[in-house]
Amino acid sequence: MTTTTRLSPMEMDAIATRHPELLKSSTSNRVRTAAIAGGVIVYLVFSWWFFSIGQVLGNANWGIAGTYLADWVSYEVRPQIHIASDRTMSLNYQRNSPLGPNPKPDWVELDKETMTRRVEIPASTTQVAKPKASSSFSFMAPGSALGRGSTAEAQNRVETRTEEVLTRVVVTYDRSTKIEIADGLVKATHGGETLTMAVDGTDTVTPQGALPSWATQKRPGEKIVLAFGATGWAEVEGDEVSVRNRFFGWANFLFDTNSPFFGRSYGEVASLITSGERIDPARPNLSLAWNNILYNAEWQHLDVWTKLLQTIVIAFVGTLFASLIAFPLCFLAARNITPNFMANQLAKRFFDFLRSVDMFIWALFFTRAFGPGPLAGISAIFFTDTGTLGKLYSEALENIDDKQREGVKSVGAAPLAVQRFGVLPQVLPVFASQALYFWESNTRSATIIGAVGAGGIGLKLWEAMRTNSDWENVAYMVLLILLVVFIFDSISNACRSRLMGRKAH
Amino acid sequence: MATSLLPRHLSENGAVIERHWQELSSRRRLYSWLGFALLFLTLSGSLWFANDSNAGKFFDRLPHFFDFVGDLAPRDGLEIFRAMFDLPSPYDDGSFKYNYPEGRLYLTDSFYIPEYFHKMLETVNIAIFSTVIGTALGFVLCFLAARNLMPSPWIRGAVRRFMEILRAFPEVVIAGFFLAILSLGPIPAIAAVSIHTIGALGKLFYEVVENADMKPDESLRATGGNWIERVWFGMVPQVLPNFTSYFLLRLEINVRASTIIGAVGGGGIGELLRLSIGQGHQAKTLAIVILLFATIFAVDQFSAWLRRRLVGEQAFQLAQ
Numbered sequence: 098m099t100t101t102t103r104l105s106p107m108e109m110d111a112i113a114t115r116h117p118e119l120l121k122s123s124t125s126n127r128v129r130t131a132a133i134a135g136g137v138i139v140y141l142v143f144s145w146w147f148f149s150i151g152q153v154l155g156n157a158n159w160g161i162a163g164t165y166l167a168d169w170v171s172y173e174v175r176p177q178i179h180i181a182s183d184r185t186m187s188l189n190y191q192r193n194s195p196l197g198p199n200p201k202p203d204w205v206e207l208d209k210e211t212m213t214r215r216v217e218i219p220a221s222t223t224q225v226a227k228p229k230a231s232s233s234f235s236f237m238a239p240g241s242a243l244g245r246g247s248t249a250e251a252q253n254r255v256e257t258r259t260e261e262v263l264t265r266v267v268v269t270y271d272r273s274t275k276i277e278i279a280d281g282l283v284k285a286t287h288g289g290e291t292l293t294m295a296v297d298g299t300d301t302v303t304p305q306g307a308l309p310s311w312a313t314q315k316r317p318g319e320k321i322v323l324a325f326g327a328t329g330w331a332e333v334e335g336d337e338v339s340v341r342n343r344f345f346g347w348a349n350f351l352f353d354t355n356s357p358f359f360g361r362s363y364g365e366v367a368s369l370i371t372s373g374e375r376i377d378p379a380r381p382n383l384s385l386a387w388n389n390i391l392y393n394a395e396w397q398h399l400d401v402w403t404k405l406l407q408t409i410v411i412a413f414v415g416t417l418f419a420s421l422i423a424f425p426l427c428f429l430a431a432r433n434i435t436p437n438f439m440a441n442q443l444a445k446r447f448f449d450f451l452r453s454v455d456m457f458i459w460a461l462f463f464t465r466a467f468g469p470g471p472l473a474g475i476s477a478i479f480f481t482d483t484g485t486l487g488k489l490y491s492e493a494l495e496n497i498d499d500k501q502r503e504g505v506k507s508v509g510a511a512p513l514a515v516q517r518f519g520v521l522p523q524v525l526p527v528f529a530s531q532a533l534y535f536w537e538s539n540t541r542s543a544t545i546i547g548a549v550g551a552g553g554i555g556l557k558l559w560e561a562m563r564t565n566s567d568w569e570n571v572a573y574m575v576l577l578i579l580l581v582v583f584i585f586d587s588i589s590n591a592c593r594s595r596l597m598g599r600k601a602h
Numbered sequence: 603m604a605t606s607l608l609p610r611h612l613s614e615n616g617a618v619i620e621r622h623w624q625e626l627s628s629r630r631r632l633y634s635w636l637g638f639a640l641l642f643l644t645l646s647g648s649l650w651f652a653n654d655s656n657a658g659k660f661f662d663r664l665p666h667f668f669d670f671v672g673d674l675a676p677r678d679g680l681e682i683f684r685a686m687f688d689l690p691s692p693y694d695d696g697s698f699k700y701n702y703p704e705g706r707l708y709l710t711d712s713f714y715i716p717e718y719f720h721k722m723l724e725t726v727n728i729a730i731f732s733t734v735i736g737t738a739l740g741f742v743l744c745f746l747a748a749r750n751l752m753p754s755p756w757i758r759g760a761v762r763r764f765m766e767i768l769r770a771f772p773e774v775v776i777a778g779f780f781l782a783i784l785s786l787g788p789i790p791a792i793a794a795v796s797i798h799t800i801g802a803l804g805k806l807f808y809e810v811v812e813n814a815d816m817k818p819d820e821s822l823r824a825t826g827g828n829w830i831e832r833v834w835f836g837m838v839p840q841v842l843p844n845f846t847s848y849f850l851l852r853l854e855i856n857v858r859a860s861t862i863i864g865a866v867g868g869g870g871i872g873e874l875l876r877l878s879i880g881q882g883h884q885a886k887t888l889a890i891v892i893l894l895f896a897t898i899f900a901v902d903q904f905s906a907w908l909r910r911r912l913v914g915e916q917a918f919q920l921a922q
Contacts, residue, residue: 161782
């Protein structure tokens with residue numbers, strides 16, 4: 098130990114100055130990093146142009162995006178208040194209102210009055226010197242007898258009626274937001290500010306005073322849009338105030354508005370089921386309630402669950418069959434098990450073929466062959482994953498330890514026994530683990546190929562999205578899918594770690 | 603003979619051990635059989651359910667299984683190439699079925715890209731672009747999710763859950779949502795594929811980071827490097843080959859995914875294929891299928907070759 102490899106700092110510096118090239122990375126290295134980074138940036142710029150991303154994003158309707166997103170977890174109730182030129186009002190709700198027919202929500206306060214008036218049916222377009230005209234107060238037939246300046250025929254029938262009209266309507270959104278309509282004035286209060294608008298019962302709205310930040314009017318006299326944020330919005334027109342009151346949650350998730358259980362509290366429903374009179378004499382209340390839940394017109398629980406089960410079945414059966422078929426074939430494809438070049442190549446190219454004709458193409462073909470439904474999905478996954486699993490299995494086989502196999506062979510075992518005791522114990526955990534992984538990942542794939550007709554929840558999701566009004570149903574299905582994927586993910590992970598763990602010791 | 607030396611009867615101790623072993627093995631056999639029976643029951647139940655809820659029944663449809671091959675046979679073999687390269691067809695009767703030249707994309711007055719090549723390029727480009735975006739964001743997130751770099755279990759857990767949701771969220775829904783806002787075009791497909799890619803790659807990435815050698819990190823910490831320096835100089839150089847390999851693997855998957863998403867409204871070749879199968883245009887369908895097959899095959903082979911160069915044989919292990 099005469100020399101030591103330890104250098105003093107001074108000597109280190111001396112060496113560094115003598116061989117400066119050692120401490121500098123080579124030019125090609127530095128240039129390569131810069132070139133790759135530059136290439137990526139150029140590519141991103143190119144793609145920005147190729148897909149005209151800036152333009153598309155600029156033209157997008159982002160306001161609608163917020164509404165759609167809000168629809169996932171909330172619903173709107175839309176009372177519409179019609180204002181006649183005599184300043185009386187009528188109220189109706191959207192068709193299929195989540196509050197059911199004849200809603201009387203406590204956030205809408207009504208002052209009614211019975212008066213005898215002359216009613217013009219249908220109303221003419223010319224509004225000159227019209228006697229006290231109004232529309233009837235009706236929940237059941239919204240807009241049926243209103244006409245309100247829409248028909249050009251001037252043949253007016255004037256009737257004298259005694260009917261109930263509204264003289265004052267107060268809609269309360271939340272503590273700081275409300276709209277009060279009375280005497281041709283719409284008074285909106287939000288966040289401490291109050292805006293008063295005069296409506297003439299025909300087509301002109303005039304704000305009194307400056308518009309606060311939450312109100313917009315494009316041109317004088319035109320409709321005013323009041324945006325109250327998450328709690329809803331309203332549109333004030335000359336003869337109509339459209340209220341959109343947004344409530345958090347999913348409306349009528351259990352019972353739809355046609356169900357006899359609609360609108361009752363959980364306690365009431367429970368007591369009806371356990372001890373109430375039979376609503377439908379033919380069957381007990383429990384079965385009626387269950388039936389009403391399953392066939393809920395809005396949420397279609399039974400259909401959604403069936404489709405979800407189809408998706409699960411597609412993934413399960415498809416993966417199981419694929420691994421069962423890939424298992425014998427992979428022995429043919431593995432170089433070290435079958436030392437026959439032709440057989441190896443044939444099997445491997447067969448796997449490549451199955452994989453490269455994509456799951457999507459298989460799905461389209463089998464939808465033609467079997468008709469839309471889970472059989473097509475099963476076959477598509479079966480074909481694609483036979484290829485994928487076959488490839489992975491044969492690669493696992495080619496990577497095995499040869500000693501075990503030679504050991505079994507050397508004691509004179511038959512070829513089948515060599516595979517059984519020399520090869521299988523090494524690869525079986527790997528095979529099973531890969532099959533489990535694909536089972537879980539196919540649960541997700543099955544959702545997508547379902548959208549092209551291969552069965553399962555995909556198509557239902559797609560249809561719910563296409564209408565742009567059923568986003569809460571989309572949210573429900575997404576939630577179920579996420580739940581199923583997470584459950585299968587953890588089952589598959591637990592099984593896999595057990596399998597691989599056993600292999601470790 | 604050695605066997606004659608063995609005692610004919612086991613001692614009490616030996617008998618107990620033998621009995622235990624027999625019990626254990628018979629219990630194990632019982633469990634195996636129960637497992638198989640359960641699997642068999644589930645399988646037959648599933649098959650019955652699938653068959654029952656399908657539009658056509660399996661055994662009714664089986665004789666018609668190869669009907670689609672007949673549906674696919676074009677009028678003559680050359681039609682496929684005419685459809686693929688947008689050459690005029692002698693059978694052109696003014697219908698949509700034989701109007702191949704219509705989709706040409708003219709770059710100059712005489713030079714054009716055939717429609718299907720153009721759409722195929724678009725699909726591949728969607729895949730590449732979204733893989734790049736997904737990789738970039740997954741790269742940023744993975745260091746926040748790795749146990750060895752992020753000591754706070756709250757941030758780590760939050761990032762992991764976030765990535766799990768991105769991964770499991772159905773791509774159809776993301777595509778459909780952006781379709782509703784942005785109208786038709788490739789951007790919904792890009793959004794759907796890249797969001798899924800962030801989650802999928804983020805998970806693979808942080809597993810790589812957790813298996814990395816911590817010595818460079820230790821020395822950086824000893825010299826007072828901050829978190830970003832530790833990641834950039836201690837981690838990134840050793841994980842980069844694996845990251846690239848996963849990037850390529852994901853690219854293969856995303857080419858397929860962008861085709862499917864295209865079919866449900868994201869543009870590209872997928873939509874054309876769905877339409878052409880639905881309308882029974884044999885030559886067009888076959889041209890697209892051949893093109894798609896060749897592209898996927900080429901991308902797979904290229905990526906496999908590049909991955910083998912980057913990280914050697916281990917690149918062929920199952921991703922995840």
